[in-house]
Amino acid sequence: xxxxxxxxxxxxxxxxxxxxxxxxxxxxxxxxxxxxxxxxxxxxxxxxxxxxxxxxxxxxxxxxxxxxxxxxxxxxxxxxxxxxxxxxxxxxxxxxxxxxxxxxxxxxxxxxxxxxxxxxxxxxxxxxxxxxxxxxxxxxxxxxxxxxxxxxxxxxxxxxxxxxxxxxxxxxxxxxxxxxxxxxxxxxxxxxxxxxxxxxxxxxxxxxxxxxxxxxxxxxxxxxxxxxxxxxxxxxxxxxxxxxxxxxxxxxxxxxxxxxxxxxxxxxxxxxxxxxxxxxxxxxxxxxxxxxxxxxxxxxxxxxxxxxxxxxxxxxxxxxxxxxx
Amino acid sequence: xxxxxxxxxxxxxxxxxxxxxxxxxxxxxxxxxxxxxxxxxxxxxxxxxxxxxxxxxxxxxxxxxxxxxxxxxxxxxxxxxxxxxxxxxxxxxxxxxxxxxxxxxxxxxxxxxxxxxxxxxxxxxxxxxxxxxxxxxxxxxxxxxxxxxxxxxxxxxxxxxxxxxxxxxxxxxxxxxxxxxxxxxxxxxxxxxxxxxxxxxxxxxxxxxxxxxxxxxxxxxxxxxxxxxxxxxxxxxxxxxxxxxxxx
Numbered sequence: 002x003x004x005x006x007x008x009x010x011x012x013x014x015x016x017x018x019x020x021x022x023x024x025x026x027x028x029x030x031x032x033x034x035x036x037x038x039x040x041x042x043x044x045x046x047x048x049x050x051x052x053x054x055x056x057x058x059x060x061x062x063x064x065x066x067x068x069x070x071x072x073x074x075x076x077x078x079x080x081x082x083x084x085x086x087x088x089x090x091x092x093x094x095x096x097x098x099x100x101x102x103x104x105x106x107x108x109x110x111x112x113x114x115x116x117x118x119x120x121x122x123x124x125x126x127x128x129x130x131x132x133x134x135x136x137x138x139x140x141x142x143x144x145x146x147x148x149x150x151x152x153x154x155x156x157x158x159x160x161x162x163x164x165x166x167x168x169x170x171x172x173x174x175x176x177x178x179x180x181x182x183x184x185x186x187x188x189x190x191x192x193x194x195x196x197x198x199x200x201x202x203x204x205x206x207x208x209x210x211x212x213x214x215x216x217x218x219x220x221x222x223x224x225x226x227x228x229x230x231x232x233x234x235x236x237x238x239x240x241x242x243x244x245x246x247x248x249x250x251x252x253x254x255x256x257x258x259x260x261x262x263x264x265x266x267x268x269x270x271x272x273x274x275x276x277x278x279x280x281x282x283x284x285x286x287x288x289x290x291x292x293x294x295x296x297x298x299x300x301x302x303x304x305x306x307x308x309x310x311x312x313x314x315x316x317x318x319x320x321x322x323x324x325x326x
Numbered sequence: 327x328x329x330x331x332x333x334x335x336x337x338x339x340x341x342x343x344x345x346x347x348x349x350x351x352x353x354x355x356x357x358x359x360x361x362x363x364x365x366x367x368x369x370x371x372x373x374x375x376x377x378x379x380x381x382x383x384x385x386x387x388x389x390x391x392x393x394x395x396x397x398x399x400x401x402x403x404x405x406x407x408x409x410x411x412x413x414x415x416x417x418x419x420x421x422x423x424x425x426x427x428x429x430x431x432x433x434x435x436x437x438x439x440x441x442x443x444x445x446x447x448x449x450x451x452x453x454x455x456x457x458x459x460x461x462x463x464x465x466x467x468x469x470x471x472x473x474x475x476x477x478x479x480x481x482x483x484x485x486x487x488x489x490x491x492x493x494x495x496x497x498x499x500x501x502x503x504x505x506x507x508x509x510x511x512x513x514x515x516x517x518x519x520x521x522x523x524x525x526x527x528x529x530x531x532x533x534x535x536x537x538x539x540x541x542x543x544x545x546x547x548x549x550x551x552x553x554x555x556x557x558x559x560x561x562x563x564x565x566x567x568x569x570x571x572x573x574x
Contacts (some may be wrong), residue, residue, distance in 0.1 A: 188430050188438040188446070195427050198416035205376070205414075206489060207402030207431040217439070 019171055023164040031167055035235050037276040038174040043228040044253035044260075045181055045269030049221045051254075052262035053185060054214065055197030056114045060122025061225060061253055064095040066245035068226025069233035070129065071095075073142035083146045084160060088173060088230050095226020096123075096219050103215040110200070119250075126245045141240025144233060160234075170231050177224050182265055184220065193217050255293060259300050261307025270308055328387070329354040329523050330375065330494055335368075335384035337374050345381070346368045346547040352493070357524040359538035361531075363568050367547040368527045372497055376408050377401050388493065407491030411498045411527075413482045417471030421462050421481055424470050426453045428488035460484045460514060476507035480514055487518050494519055496526040500533055507515065507560060512536060531569070535559075543568060 023031050038202065047061045071094030075082050099106075102121055109117060129136045147160040150169060160166050184190055191212055197202045204210055208305070233239045252275070253268065260271025275293065282292045304311045330352040337345040344367045352358050374381045377398040385394045393401060398408075416424050423535050426443075429452050430436075443449070457463045460480055465473055470481055483499050498509045499515060512533055515524070528534045534541065534555070540559040545549040545567045551558060558564055 183442070184439060186442045186444065187437050187440065188449075190439075191423070191430070191443050192436070194418055194419065198418050199414055199448045201410075202414045202416065202485065203427070204398040205402055205408050206485070207399050208436060209399050213436070248378065251470050 023167050028163055031163060032235070033276055033280060035167055035170045036232075037272055038171055039228050039232045039235065040252065040256065040276070041269040041272040042174045042177050042181075043159060043225055043232075044256040044272050045178060045265070046221045046225040046228065047253040048257045048262055048265070048268045049181065049185070049193075049217065050225075051257055052264075052267070053190070053193045056110050057254075058118045058250075059115045059254075060118035060120070060250050062245050062247070062249035063118075063122040063125045064098055064222040064225035065229035065249060066125065066129070066239075066241075067098045068092060068095040068229030069196070069239045069244040070136065070142070070229075071226070072230040072233045073144055073239040074135070076144050076146075076148070077142055082148060084150045087148065087234075088227060091233070092223045092227040092228020095229065096223030098226075099219045099222025100215075103218045106218060107211040107214040119247075120245075122245070122250055126241055126247075129241045129245055137240070139241060141238055141243065144237045144239070147234050147237075166234070170235065170255075173227070173231055174299055177227055178269075181220075181224060187264055189213075189216070225253045255297050257307075259307055260298065261309030261311075263306050267307050267309045273310070327354050327390075329389055330525070331387040332371075333385045333387070335371070335374060335386065336382045337370055337379060338382050338388055344547050345374065348384070348547070348549055348574065349380040350542060350549065351403065352523060353540075354523055354554075355521065356405060356493050356539045357519070357526065357537055359534045359541045360525060360527045360562055361529070361534055361541060361568065362544035362550070366544040368495055370547075371497055371544065372408070372525075372527065373538075376406060376495060402489060402491070405492040406495065407486040407493070409483050409486040409497055409499055411501055413478055415470040415481055415485060418469055420467045420469055421473065421477075422453060422457060422466045424481060424485060425456050425462075425488050426450075428485055429453045429456070432489045433556060451566065456484065456488050459518070476503055479503060479507070480511060483511065483515060484518070491522070493523045493525070496524065498527050498529065498531055500528065508533065 022034065026034075043061075043065055046064070047058060050056050050058050050061075068091035072087050072091045075087055075090050106114065106117060130138055147166065149160055150158040150165075158169075159163050160169060185193075192203065192208055195208070196210060196213060200210055203213075229244060232244065236243060254277055256271030257268040258271070259274055260269065261267030278292065278296070279289055282289050286292075300307060306313070328351045330350070332348055332350045335345050335348040335350075336343070349373060350371070360371070362368055365402075372377070373379050375386055377396050377400070380395055385392055387393065388401070388404065388406060391404075407408060414425065419427075426449060429449055433449065435449075446451070454463065454466075457466055462477060462481060462484070465477060470478060473481060479499065479502075483496060486494055486496065496515065500511050503511060515526075515537065526537060528537075538555060540552065541555055542552045543558065543564050550567055551561050552565050553561065559569075
C-alpha cells in the first residue's frame with residue numbers, strides 16, 4: 002500500500018517538474034529536452050526488438066526516418082492537414098514499412114537480422130537521396146509551419162510556440178511510452194520474451210513464431226515512426242543525414258546498451274546520459290563520437306547489462322552487506 | 327486405435343540415410359519406449375514426427391490425420407507435446423514464468439495485448455497448480471537456468487506436459503540424472519502422464535522396463551523388433567544389437 006502511495010507521489014512530482022520545466026530553462030535546453038524525450042521513445046522501440054525479442058537491428062533509422070519523411074511530405078502537399086493525424090501518419094508509415102519487410106525479417110535472427118536491417122536501411126537512405134523530386138535529396142524537406150492542435154469546438158493551440166510544442170511532444174512521447182510499457186506487460190509481451198530465450202520451445206508450445214515476430218516488428222516500427230514524426234516537427238527539417246543515416250541507427254543502440262537492454266527504462270536513461278554528455282563534451286571538443294564510442298566500449302566490456310544492471314548489482318551487494326553486518 | 331502412425335518413413339541428411347522404412351504404430355493410451363544404440367535414428371524419428379524435419383519419403387499420421395508436412399506449432403495445437411534431450415526451457419525466466427508460457431498456449435492466448443498478464447488470475451492459479459504438481463512450487467521464482475540439474479530436467483518434462491497434450495514425446499527425459507533424480511523423474515512421468523499416450527526415448531533400461539507397456543527397438547534407422555518388455559528381453563536380435571547378455 003505504501004509503495005503504491007509513494008509511487009503516486011513520485012509520478013506527481015515528475016509531472017509537476019515536467020510542467021514547470023519550460024519556465025525554468027532556456028529554449029536551448031527546452032529543445033534538448035524534447036530531443037531527449039523523442040530519442041527515449043525511439044530507443045525504447047529499438048529495445049522492444051533488442052532487449053525483448055533478442056534481435057539486433059542495425060537499421061532502425063529506416064522506421065524513424067520513414068515516419069519523419071511521411072510527416073514532412075504530408076505537411077508539404079496537403080494544405081491544412083491537422084496535427085494529430087500527422088503524427089499518426091508518421092506511425093502508420095513506420096508500421097507499414099515494418100509490415101512490408103517482415104516476411105523477410107522474421108525468417109532470420111542474429112547476425113543475419115542485423116545485416117538485413119542494415120541493408121534495407123541503406124537502401125532507403127540511398128533511395129531518399131536519389132529521388133530528389135520527392136524527397137529533396139540531400140537538402141531534405143523543410144517543414145515551414147506546424148499545424149495547430151485543433152480540438153473542434155474547444156481550443157486551437159498554436160504549435161509554433163515552443164512551450165506549447167514542448168507540452169505536445171512530451172505528452173505524445175509519454176503516451177507512447179506508456180503504451181509500449183503496457184505492451185511488454187501483456188501476455189503477448191511475454192511471448193516475445195519467450196522467443197528471445199528459446200524460440201524452439203515457443204514453437205513446440207504451439208506459438209506461430211513468424212506471426213508473433215511480425216506483429217512485434219510492426220509495433221516497434223510504428224512507434225519508431227511516431228518518434229520520427231515528432232522529431233521532424235521539432236527540427237522543422239527532414240533530411241537523409243538527420244533521420245535516415247547510419248548514425249541515426251546507432252544512436253538508439255548506444256542508448257539502449259548504455260542504459261541497459263535488460264530493462265524497459267534502460268534506454269531512457271541511456272538517452273538522458275548521451276544528451277547530457279553531448280552538451281558537456283561539445284564545450285571542450287568537437288570529437289563527440291570519440292567520447293561516446295569510448296563510453297560505449299567501456300559499458301559493453303564492464304557492464305553488459307548497462308547502467309541499470311550496474312545499479313541493480315550494486316544494490317544487491319549493498320543490501321547483502323547490510324544483512325551480513 | 328493408433329494415435330500415431332508412420333508409414334514407410336525415410337529420412338536422409340543429404341545422402342546419409344538415417345531413417346529407413348520406419349513403420350511405427352502407437353496405440354492410444356499406451357506407453358511406448360523407443361530404444362536403440364547411439365545413432366540409431368531415435369531423435370531423428372522424433373524430429374520427423376514432431377515437424378522439425380519433413381521426411382524425405384513416407385507419411386506420418388496423428389489421430390488419423392496426415393501431419394507429414396505440419397510444423398511444430400501446428401502439432402502442438404492439436405495435442406502433441408514434446409521434451410528435448412538438451413534442456414530447452416526459458417533460462418532467464420523463472421520456473422513460474424516458464425510454465426505460464428505453456429499455460430497461455432493451452433488456453434489459446436496468443437494475441438492478448440490489452441490485459442496485463444500478472445492480473446490474469448486464472449492463468450496464475452493454473453500455473454501455480456501445475457508447479458505444485460511437479461514439486462517446483464518451492465522454486466517458483468528462481469530463474470530456470472539456476473535450478474539444479476534434476477529440477478531443471480523436471481521443468482523440461484513438465485513444459486511438454488503443461489499444454490495438456492494427448493500424445494507426449496519424451497526424448498531421454500532422465501539423461502544425465504543421478505539415480506535419485508532418475509527415480510523422482512520416473513515417478514513424475516508416471517504420475518503426470520496417467521491415461522495419456524507416451525512415446526519415450528530412453529537409454530536407462532530400468533526406466534524403460536518400469537515405464538513402458540511396449541518397446542520398439544531401432545537399429546541403423548530400421549525397426550528391429552517391437553513387443554512387450556518380456557518379449558524384447560528375450561529377443562536374440564535385440565540382445566546382439568543393443569542389450570547385450572546382461573540380465574535385466
